[in-house]
Amino acid sequence: MSEEAVQLTRKDLTSDQEVRWCPGCGDYAILKGVQNALAGLGIPREQMVVVSGIGCAARFPYYMETYGFHSIHGRSPAVATGVKMANPDLHVWLVGGDGDMMSIGGNHLIHILRRNLDVTILLFNNRIYGLTKGQFSPTSGLGVLTKSSPMGSIDPAFDPIGLALGAGGTFVARTVDLWGKHLEATVAAAHAHKGTALIEILQNCIIFNDGTFDPAVGKKARDENSIELVHGEPLVFGTDRNKGIRLNGTRLEVVELGDGVSEDDLMRHDAHDDSAIVPHLMATMQYPDFPVPTGIFRQVDRPTYEQSMEEQVHMAQLRSEGKKPDLGALFNQGDTWVVS
Amino acid sequence: MSTEPPSPTSAPIEQVSSVVIRFAGDSGDGVQLTGNQFTKTSALVGNDISTLPDFPAEIRAPAGTLFGVSGFQLQFGATEIRTPGDTPDVLVAFNPAALKVNIDRLRKGGLVIVNTAAFSTRNLQKAGYESNPLEDDTLSAWQLVKVDITKMTREALKDAPIKTKDKDRAKNLFALGMVYFLYDRPLDHTVNWLEGKFSKKPDIAAANVKALKTGYYYAETAEVFRSTYSVPEAPIKAGTYRNVTGNLATAMGLVAAAQVADINLFLGSYPITPASDLLHALANMRAHGVRTLQAEDEIAAVCSAIGASYAGNLGVCSTSGPGLALKGEAMGLALMVELPMVVVDVQRGGPSTGLPTKTEQSDLLIALYGRNGESPLPVIAARSPADCFDAAYEAVRITIKYRTPVLLLTDGYLANGSEPWRIPDPASLPGIDPNFLTEPEGFQPYARDPETLARPWVKPGTPHMEHRVGGLEKDDLTGNVSYDPVNHHKMCGLRRDKVLRIQNDMPPLEVVGEQSGDLLLIGWGGTHGAITTAVESARAAGKSVSSVHLRHLHPLHPDLGDLIRRFDKVLVPELNFGQLLKVLRAEYLVDAHGLHKMAGQPFTVTELEQAIEATLYGEA
The missing domain is CATH 3.40.50.920 (Rossmann fold)
Structure with missing residues (x-):
């Protein structure tokens, strides 16, 4: 492609549709951040396609002045796979919630990650079913009281990051709905990655699960209870940057810096290692025993699915000068005979 | 026929207009290969043909068992042949189980050729025979031809530098040679085929050719048959022909239509009997721009096809009954977003897992009605293996012209059966124009063509025409989400009427x-x-x-x-x-x-x- 870099503004990416999320929903902040990030990518908006499934988050495409497809529950990875394979030049984002992506669409999620299609997945995790009005989700966890778990949920939670890493995800990151700059930077980094990028966005549902992430990533708690993963850097956190994560045997532990413990004793993040062991270890950190890790857990290069497919088509067309052979050649393969 | 060369045998030659042969044996006996070779040779000598492979669901069922019997039936003739035939004239049974399963279908007085070596006590027991039917009057209603095929094949190949196991595997070719003699067929097609197939294993090729010829000459010199038969050429329309199965013809019809429309074909498919050969065939047509996704499940298969159509490809998915049941919701999405897509349902016995390798026509109602809501879509059906090409082509023509998913019904009988296909001139195929809209002026995503009621097909990537589609009800013209009751009634009617408009686009009833x-x-x-x-x-x-x-x-x-x-x-x-x-x-x-x-x-x-x-x- 010989396109010139296009400079868009957030307004260019705002459709004429009225946004219908509940007032105060975390989705508003995500929409704003994604629009800002996409406007800065230098690509024309007609090459942007946003695909979603079903759920509150899945209304996202209607609010984007791009091409958009609001498909059916759980299936956005499959729809997006068809879009990207049909036209690898398109830039494709998937938007879905924890129910859409991890429950009904869990199978498609792991397989798009395994194939490494060059798309970005924005997984809005609010740990609840919002659109169906308040049932527990696959990320809610044990004991959660909801309309469908009046005595407490007996369903253990999925961890989206661990699941994505387990499925072979080549770019796996976490950000937070209200962390504007962080969210924009993460979305931009995901787009720059060639392959499937999954971003878990911790998102507040103001109606059915208000404040679920506040103790870890809320305005007051963020510095103390979350930790930003930076490739090659030691794992330091805390308002006073006085705490860190150390590997003890096969387990992580929180340590105070000083008193004989220096940054050299801390674990260093390695997002680029061929093995996903370090990212997996990071993903095991859960609040309140650990700070919540944010940023990029893993980023490695692998061939993308659609490019591998294009190479096969290219190879198959070598004998026909890169074009489709005449249909007569197809029809006349094998044994033929003439009746006169 | 006076033009026939004199036969060296003393057995009389009878001319017959059509013959039905059934080959049967264990899955590993090479029954399908034998049947296919007889089919191709008969086509090459000018007969009309129809075939029906009939195999068990098990890949390699235990040897000698009744449920493991694999069959291949064909009818060939000097007249137009439309079916594989009701009652075989000849049964070639490679073991007692094959005899037991098939003997009752054989025409009384018909010929049954058996491999006596396979009629061991153990095999007789497995087939449920209390005594050897070759030695009592069980088969008195038929002409029994007993041949120790195994022994004679080994004897013929005793000097061949290959393993005994490979020698024994050539016994189907010995039997084929006998049947070639019986029906006065030339050997050269099969000889050429064997030499090509085993070009890197010339010893195997030579052994198989020898087994074939030995079977032929044995039948000739030992005067095994009371008479032999000739089946003259059928009056077939002039042209170039090849033998096609329904699945192959379907694949070629889809590819041809996409290529005529100048768009790429995308297939999303999950393997399922008896549709998998469609996936295999299309995966082998990359040169024609075909992208295939072996999806993680049936739902992903159809959804990927919808995504591909949205992006400007011809999205296709292939499945069978259980898979069609899983695709219902997504097919509703496709008709809601009014994009082209062809869903091929190769019907098999149902319900549930049913009879995966057997044929049935029991998916018609799910095809017509098996989706939530008022969700009409065009359903068309193929009538013969070769007709699958035309039916698939028609499915693509309709799906593109009317911007609606189309269901194409074939079935296991058509998909695996074969018949000669008169190869069309590509230039004679009807034109198909995807007519992508690229003009932003006045663009409305759900404006309609006054003739077809089709909405515009706009590929993502087209500047200034960004728009959103989805499964929620659409506002007429703008395509925005709409919960308006009057609009919903209108849109349901438009979707119904659009499909009904296809009635204006059909050739006269034949x-x-x-x-x-x-x-x-x-x-x-x-x-x-x-x-x-x-x-x-x-x-x-x-x-x-x-x-x-x-x-x-x-x-x-x-x-x-x-x-x-x-x-x-x-x-x-x-x-x-x-x-x-x-x-x-x-x-x-x-x-x-x-x-x-x-x-x-x-x-x-x-x-x-x-x-x-x-x-x-x-x-x-």
Whole structure:
């Protein structure tokens, strides 16, 4: 492609549709951040396609002045796979919630990650079913009281990051709905990655699960209870940057810096290692025993699915000068005979 | 025939117009290969042919068992051949189980060729024979030809530098050689094929060729058969032919249509019997721009096809009954977003897992109605293996022209069966224009073509035409989400009417026989050959019987109602409990009768002839 870099503004990416999320929903902040990030990518908006499934988050495409497809529950990875394979030049984002992506669409999620299609997945995790009005989700966890778990949920939670890493995800990151700059930077980094990028966005549902992430990533708690993963850097956190994560045997532990413990004793993040062991270890950190890790857990290069497919088509067309052979050649393969 | 060269045998040569042969044995006996070789050779000598492979669901069922018997039946002849035949004239049974399973179908007086080496006590027990049927009067109604094929094949290959196991595997070619002699067929096609297939293993090729020739010469010199037969060339329309299975013809029809439309074909598919060969065939057509996704499940397969169509490809998915059930919601999405997509359902015995390797026509109602909401979509059906090409082409033409998903029904009988296909001139194929909209001026995503009611197809990547589609109800014209009650009623009507517009786009109904009379048979799908053969035989006997075979199951042909009213009685034969029958009774208030068969097997011509008699003169 010989396109010139296009400079868009957030307004260019705002459709004429009225946004219908509940007032105060975390989705508003995500929409704003994604629009800002996409406007800065230098690509024309007609090459942007946003695909979603079903759920509150899945209304996202209607609010984007791009091409958009609001498909059916759980299936956005499959729809997006068809879009990207049909036209690898398109830039494709998937938007879905924890129910859409991890429950009904869990199978498609792991397989798009395994194939490494060059798309970005924005997984809005609010740990609840919002659109169906308040049932527990696959990320809610044990004991959660909801309309469908009046005595407490007996369903253990999925961890989206661990699941994505387990499925072979080549770019796996976490950000937070209200962390504007962080969210924009993460979305931009995901787009720059060639392959499937999954971003878990911790998102507040103001109606059915208000404040679920506040103790870890809320305005007051963020510095103390979350930790930003930076490739090659030691794992330091805390308002006073006085705490860190150390590997003890096969387990992580929180340590105070000083008193004989220096940054050299801390674990260093390695997002680029061929093995996903370090990212997996990071993903095991859960609040309140650990700070919540944010940023990029893993980023490695692998061939993308659609490019591998294009190479096969290219190879198959070598004998026909890169074009489709005449249909007569197809029809006349094998044994033929003439009746006169 | 005076032009025939004199045969070296002293056995008399009889000329016959058509013959049915059934090869049967264990899955590992090479039965399908033997049948295919006989088919191709017979096609090359100018006969018309129809075949039916009949294999067990198990890949390699335990040897010698009844449920492990694999069969291949073909009919070839000097006249137009439309079915693989009701009753074989010849049965080649490689073991007792194959004999037991198939002997009752053999025409009384027909020829049964057995490999005596396989009739061991153990194999007889496995087949449930208490005594050896070759040595008592079990087979007295047939001409029994006992040959120790295993021993003679080993003897012929005793000096061949290959393993005994490989020598024994050549026994099917010995048997094929015998049958080639019986029907006066040349060996060269199979010899060439073997030499090509085993070009890197010349010893194996040579051994197989030797087994083939030894079988031929053995039959000749030992005068195994009381007489031999010649089957003259059939009067076939001039042209270049090849043998195709229904699945291969479907694949070529889809690719041809996409290439004529100048768009790429995308197939999303999850392997399922008996549709998998479609995936295999299309995966092998990358040069023609075909991208295939072996999806993680049936739902992903259809959704990826929808995504591909959205992005400007021809999205296709191939499946069978259980998979179609899983695709229902997504097919509703495709008709809501009004994009092209072809869903091929290669029907098999149901319900549930049912009879995966057997044929049935029991998916018609799920095809017509198996989605939530008012969700009409065009349903078309192929009638023979070669016709799958035309049906697939028509499916693509309609899906692109009307921007609606189309369901193409074939079945296991068509998919695996084969017949000669007259290869079309690519330049003669009807034009298909995807007519992508690229003009932003006045663009409305749900504005409609006044003739077809199709909405515009706009590829992502087209500047200044960004828009959103989805499964929520659309506002007329703008395509915005709409919950308006008046709009919903209107949009449901538009989607219905758009599909009905296809009635304006159909060739005239083809009626076999008169346009009025005592009895009209109405069929669809793979029953065409048997119905037509039975109707022609009834007509030859002076009966006032006609038939019509439906390409379009929805919408129905606009002239069908008038045609039905010109007959006293209507009979609808189907391999189900009366699915088209229900539709016709509802649509035309006609007191039609059904003929139902749920056996995993096609109708025989005899069954249809009897049903015609019963409907004309019986209780009906």
